[in-house]
Amino acid sequence: MLNGIIPLYKPRQMTSGACVYQLRKLLHEKKIGHTGTLDPDVDGVLVICVGQATKLVNYLLNSAKVYRGQASLGTATTTEDASGEVVAQKPVLKAIPQAEVLTALQELTGPLTQIPPLYSAVKVNGRHLYEYARAHEFVERPQREIEIYRLDLIKEPEYQAAEQIELLDFEVECSKGTYIRTLAVQLGEKLGFPAHMSQLTRIQGGGFQLAQTVTLAEIAAAMAEKRTDFLLPITQVFPDYPQVELTADAWTQVQNGRWLDLPKQTAPKLKLTWQGVTKAIYRRQDNYYYPELMLLKNDR
Structure with a gap:
């Protein structure tokens, strides 16, 4: 029986559940869990617990996470990310002063109330919100209290005159339960524009950095060589x-x-x-x- 932690790199266009399924086949181990779902369009750190380490899942779920993302101002979508259908547009006719962007980021730092995206796994009356969305049924979404510990602009805002949009690249450290898609929308609201999250990578989770991650292909190669050095001891947490x-x-x-x-x-x-x-x-x-x-x- 294998016991330990895998800081996995989850690629885009793959669900967190699919990663767990692949690992069960590779490791021949049923007792596997992850410590925080990443949407299919998001890549980065997905901490996997194997064997006795699954006791740590809830413990690690509560840890802070760090993301690098991009908010696209000028267009809102059904899913609040780039995969959704456009539901609102307002052209950005000129570059937004960086000082205004920094003020908006500061106003979103600290305790914050969010309403989860309609296309999300949050449950209401026993059903996922995305089930209501797909059935075109109205449901009142519950508010949740989260905290943004740090929200920084990591490069100068990129104004694209031809598309009449502005791209804001940011890094955020946040509490459990934070929807970065929703944070991008909230940032747009502060600046007076519809917005969506156009890109996102989790660069830290469960105490592990992006540079520490291993890929499914690397794990498959190690198992073929009968190596388990990708599996970190529980004490690493x-x-x-x-x-x-x-x-x-x-x-x-x-x-x-x-x-x-x-x-x-x-x-x-x-x-x-x-x-x-x-x-x-x-x-x-x-x-x-x-x-x-x-x-x-x-x-x-």
């Missing part, structure tokens, strides 16, 4: 947590899910190991540590 090697008595307490009194420790979270293997993540509260994540069966 918690590189900055102080490590505490448990005594035999403390290990027994951890197995029973008990709180620990560790007077020499002050860190908010600890990585607890037994015989050199990470077994649990404990969080500090009221001078004690309680179990936040249990990894008792992992062998890496």
